[in-house]
Structure formats: C-alpha cells, structure tokens
Amino acid sequence: MASTPRAQALAGAEVVRRAIQGGRTDWRSIAFQGLLVGLLILTLGVLAWLLTVVLVNGAPVLADRGVDFLTSPLASNPSEAGVGQAIAGSLWLMAFVAVLSFPLGIGAAVYLEEYARDSWFRNMTNSVVRNLAGVPAIVYGLLGLAIFVVALGDFVGPGPASGRSLIAGGLTMAILVLPIVIITSAEALRAVPGSIREAAFGVGATRWEVVRSHVLPYAAPGIFTGTILSMARAFGETAPLVLVGAVIGGFNVQYDSVLETLQGRYTALPTTVYDWARKPPSFGENVYAAILVLIAVLLIVNALAIYLRNRFERRW
C-alpha cells in the first residue's frame, strides 16, 4: 500500500478523479479529439498527396531534360516544349511588381500609419484597401483588359500584340498586389511602439526623419516578409493574366530591345500550366514538371520569408 506521503497524495488524487468521472472512460471526449486530429491529418494528408503526385509525375521530365526543359520555348510537341519563355515572363512580371507596388504600397502604408490623423481620408482609404484585397483576382484582370489592353492598347502594346503586352500584364499584377503590400506594411509599421517615435521627436527630429531613421528600420523585417509573400502570391496568380492576354498556345518571336520585349507578347509560368493542362494527355508530364518548378520557386520564396521573419522578428 501507499507508504510515502507523495504516493498517498497521488492515490488520493486518483480516487477524486475517478469520483468526478464516475469511474467511466469519457468516450465522447476521446471521439471528439480523435475527430479533430483526423480532420487535421486529412488536411495535411491532402497537401502531402498533392506534393507527392507532383513530385512523382514531374521529376522524371526534369531529370531527363534538365536545363533543356527550363530554357526551351513553348512548342506543340511535348518532348520539345519547355518553360523558358514562361520563366522569363514571370520574372518580368515580378520586376513590375517590385518596381511599382513596393514603393507605392510602402509609401501608402507610411502615410496611413505615420502621417494621416484620424480623419475621414484615413478611414476611407483603410476600408477601400481592405475591400480591394478581397476583390477576386479575375476582376483585376477585367480592369487590366478594359484600361491597359483596350483603352491604352496602342501605347502599351502597339503592333501585333494589339495591347496584350508584357506592360499590360505587369501593370495589372502590380495593381493586384498593391492592397496586400499596403496591409502587410501597415501592420509592420503599427507593431513599432510609439515610444520609439516619441524618443526621436523628443530630440527634435521632423516626422520624415523619425520615419526614415527609426520607424522604417524597425519595421523593415515585417515589411520585407509581407512584400516577399505578396510577390509569391503574384507569382502563382493566373486568372488576371489569362484575361489580359498572356499567351495561350505558343509564340515564336525574338525581341531585340527591352522596349520591344515590354511591348510584345509574353507568357508566365502559371498560365503555361493552365495552357498545357487543357492540352491532350501527352502533355501530362510536362504539366507536372512545370507545376514542380512553380511550387519549388514558391516554397523557396516562402521559406525565405519565414526565415527572415524568425531571424529579425523583434518583440517589444
């Protein structure tokens, strides 16, 4: 029998626990917890399933053709078709996003968080931005189609592109991610405590000096993480590009200058996936290989963002 005081106490606790539970096992609680675990495992299982399918079907093509697949242009023969043009197009689109949305988005966030007082302008802009972030991506495609392709077509893509040029796609993408950049940057700015600003104001800094030398450096990791993630979002986005006329099919043009490239036709990695997905089954392995490239890029970018967040995150 129980001899030490500790053992006696434990035995006592056991008796009380039995009395409360009525001596029965609580099957319903176990079933509920099992259900929750099951649902979570199902969710994670779908992800694992998807990644496995992509890897198993896509890896052989990449292993066989290697660099050739990554650099070849679009073609009607699956064994020759590659994602070279698609990768180039996607990189161009990312350049548009980085050059246009990042400065504009961060600037807007700085104004909303640091400059604007609690005025109607700030409230209105805040709610406009929040709602813009919830607008389906395809609606941005319609915006791009109406404004850039049709209205400004002669300017952004004269000649054979008839408006459906890289500029139109890039501007559409930049507009699409702008609200996300604003929201994530504003959150990062808000996380910088007011005392930092007050210290700078206290020694006579102007508002811009406070922002430049104190607020932005402290908010930078958060802003970078947010902008990287929004870039990843743009990298995988397809629907608006389909509407503003990323090439479906193939195109076979050599552009001589940067301007010609910008005003010419283009395609992107996700639109190539979409295009090939609707082709005959002989393209099946190519689709998986292109998806593998797409997901690999996204995983690397996401991992980078998470690493940056963990590395530089600051708790106040």
Added chain:
Amino acid sequence: MTAIAGQPPRLTVADLRGSIGRRRRELLVRVLFLTASSISILISLLIIVSLIGEALAFITQVELGLLFERGWFPRRELFGLPTILAGTLLVAVIGMLVATPLGLGAAIYLSEYASPRVRRTVKPILEVLAGIPSVVLGYFALQIISPTVVDTICPGATEASNLAAAGIGVGILITPLVASVAEDAMYAVPRSLREASYALGARRRTTSLSVVLPAAVSGVVAALILGLSRGIGETMVVSIAAGATGGSLFTVNPCQPGQTMTAAMTALATGSDQVRGATLAFPSLFFVGLLLFVFTLVLNLAADRFVRRVRIRY
C-alpha cells in the same frame, strides 16, 4: 518688467521650425506619401468605372428576356444567367462543405488541443497549403480528385471534369483560409474564460465547444463568410476542373460539367480574338465581372460588419 542681465534671448515659434530646406523636404515627402495612398482609391474607382461602362453597354443592348433563359452560350448570344449562377453556387457550396469541417476542425485542434510544438509545426505547413497556386489545385482536382473521390460519390459520371471535382478543389483551396482566420479568433479568447470553465469541472471538449467557440463566434463566422467569398471568386480551379469550355447547359447536378461566373469569364477571354469581334460577348464579360464584384463585396462587407457587431470585448 525689466530684462534681467544674462537671460537667454526669447525664442519665437519661427526659431523652432528649423531651416526652410528641412521644412520643404518635409512637405515634399508628405505629398509623395499622400499621392501613394491616394492611388488605392484611384484603383478602386478605375475598377468600378471599367466594369460599369461595359456592363451598361451590355445590359442596354441585350434582350433582357435572354438573361433568364437556361444555357450559357455567349458565342450564340445566349446569356442565361441562371446557368452560371447555379454553377457558381454549387461549386461554392461544395467547397464550403469541404472547407468548413476541415478548417474548423484544424482551428479547434490547433487553438485548444495542440501543444505549442505541434502548433509551431502545423501552422507553417497550413501556410504552405495556402500558398499553393490555384492552377495547381485545378489540375490536381481534374487529374486526381475526379477519378478517385468523385467517381465514388457519383457512380457513372461520364465526364472527367465536373462541378463536384471543381467544388472539392475549391474546398481544399479555402480550407487554410478558414482555418487560419477561425484559429486566430479562438486563440484570442482569453485564458481566464477557459480556466473558469475548467474550474467548474467542464471537460476540454465542453470548454472548446460551449465556451471558446461561442466567445469567438464573430471571428469564426467571418472566416466562413470570407471562405464563401473566396470560393465564389475562385477562377482557375473551376476553369480547369469544371469542364465547360465556351458554353454550358443549365445543370444543378454536381456530377455534370458546368459553368461558373469566373470560368465563363476565362472561357470568353481565352478565345480572345473572337471576344473583340463578337458584339455582345466582350461586354458580357464585364457584366458578369460586375455581378461577381458586387457579390464578393457584399460578402466581405458582411464579414467585416459581423466581426464588429458581434465581437465581445474582453
């Protein structure tokens, strides 16, 4: 009063303002930032203008009776809205049937049951799932879900692509969104409420379902509304897996191929050379887009309103 010798000269406001150059730079920076933040308003105006212009052109030219016919064949000038509305609703509902149990289950488990270590591991994995592009899920739905899951639900489904496959794909896509918004809401419920419940002898299950879930109800409902809104606006999964190219007959059978609003738009656009030629097909694109914009806007505003109206402040 006479001046006391040795007293420093009196400062005026002008002395405190600093140099003119500094003030001018300050103003310039301020105007730049103001311009940047005005651009988002400009964008929303552009969206509304570009949608409404063409949508009006469509609605004034089309025979209104045709809008309520069954069947969506824009190339033949048959614009039956019930067809694409039914398809959209069907896909969104199937998506929610998948995403609600998966998302809420994951949220309750992560917020109430999981150890910190499990939480730290699983949340980034869910973020990865959230980051999978929709084209990828569309192809997965068409190639993998349709022959396995859908064939079990709909024996004798003849078409590889159908609304059920698209709906399940959309459900997988919005599960991480539902899970993360709902989990945030439940995790934000203060510990004291849980402790009070445990002190009364409640089990963990009772505490989760009867204390934490009701306390977080505004966030949970918002998560579901946002998921629905995302499901209605989801494009690529449906374009790839729902099976309608160009036109579609009216159907409410999920085992059949069908057309949604979003897929109707990409279908119109991928025949882009014809879209410009055909008289009504091009403006119809914007009319459908305007409807979609209004639907999702209403849902998003509802989610926002719900969070504010029902939120309990602790």
